[in-house]
Amino acid sequence: MSIKKHLTTAGIILASLSFSSGVLAENQVQDVIDESYVQPDYVLGYSLSETQKQETLRLLGYQEGKDIDLKTLNTSSYAKIMDVADDSSLQLYSSVKIKKLGASKTLNVNIVTPKNITKVTEDMYRNAAVTLGIQHADIEVAAPIPVTGESALAGIYYSLEENGAQVSDESKGLAQEELNALSDINQENQGKEGFDADKLNVALTDIKSAVAQAGKDLSKQDVQKIVEDTLNNYNLKSSMTENQINLIVNFAVNLSNSGVINNGDFVNTLSDLKDSIVSKANGNFKGIDLNFDANKAIEQGESIWQQIVDFFKNLIG
Known part of the structure; x- marks a missing residue:
């Protein structure tokens, strides 16, 4: 050899x-x-x-x-x-x-x-x-x-x-980064129309689940789309600043490159947390798609891109 x-x-x-x-x-x-x-x-x-x-x-x-x-x-x-x-x-x-x-x-x-x-x-x-x-x-x-x-x-x-x-230092760093981002965003948006802390916490469970399920092959553009689509689903994006959204994107990128997502119970625990927050939220999630899957938008985007590539290949070939 x-x-x-x-x-x-x-x-x-x-x-x-x-x-x-x-x-x-x-x-x-x-x-x-x-x-x-x-x-x-x-x-x-x-x-x-x-x-x-x-x-x-x-x-x-x-x-x-x-x-x-x-x-x-x-x-x-x-x-x-x-x-x-x-x-x-x-x-x-x-x-x-x-x-x-x-x-x-x-x-x-x-x-x-x-x-x-x-x-x-x-x-x-x-x-x-x-x-x-x-x-x-x-x-x-x-x-x-x-x-x-x-x-x-x-x-x-x-x-x-x-x-x-x-x-692991990685887990500690990510948990602290997440807590800092959530607490800063919540504090900065207190009383702001359209912002809701429960929705932000649930959105983050969805973002983390999507990143974990997608694995380590995500680009930063993919992560950005997951974050923005999820915040849109929970009607949060319009009430948040670009800097606040970037805090979540940066955290999600770091999470996607970490060993934390290898934990087989991670997604199930996030699902339980999401259900618990929603059940205590007194109807705050009425009219919101709680089965939203941010990864589907990425898959659809890749499919459309592949169709474009195939079209030009056939055109040339």
Whole structure:
């Protein structure tokens, strides 16, 4: 066998191993939750005073003597998780409680202090958690003072890794990118006619599903079409700026090139999340096609293009 063939074979083997390890890593997140979170795990923000800690634990339903898994996310751990410089001035107040849920249950997030989590909604946390590899769990978020709530996601990462889950940097980066995009867009469009946070969250479940089902062969133009067609379907595109749409496109492009979409349960979990959001939305989705498939538009476009190519081939030939 030639050197070239040896290298090609080795490349295929390495690619296969990489694919397998990516799938295992994402599935392993849920495996760790199922095995290690029978008792709830609590992660407190480093900046809480002693009084604030006790108040936060009370809000999260902590039972002293029964609940034993109590951690604190400090600035050093936060910096490592988020891949930023360790800065002692970082303010970490958002705290989380994570508990196992049965496999038949939908991923649940409850913000127990909604007035104090000013930027992130429950469904934004849920969307990001799915990208992280969580399929079903019960997550509660609390803060004793008004904060954005963005550091709570880092608390979830910290909890998972401390319990033995292998959360890839890629997954963490994508989940954080998604949370930042959703929360920024939602904040910028508060009170804007035609904008609806529920519809944006559902649109994102469709976008992620379409990208995952299409695989890694998508061009940026394909991803752009998936995003724009999906936002149009939910009557959101006209209320969003070009920059906001680009945030979603960039996230979707990064997702399409990642190992996250290799998780076989990813699309099913997104479908469950979508159904859950719609069922709680009090008729907000009336008249909207909830079976919309953005990939069909791409397939039709490719078919039309092929017909044009074939026409000219026949003309010349």
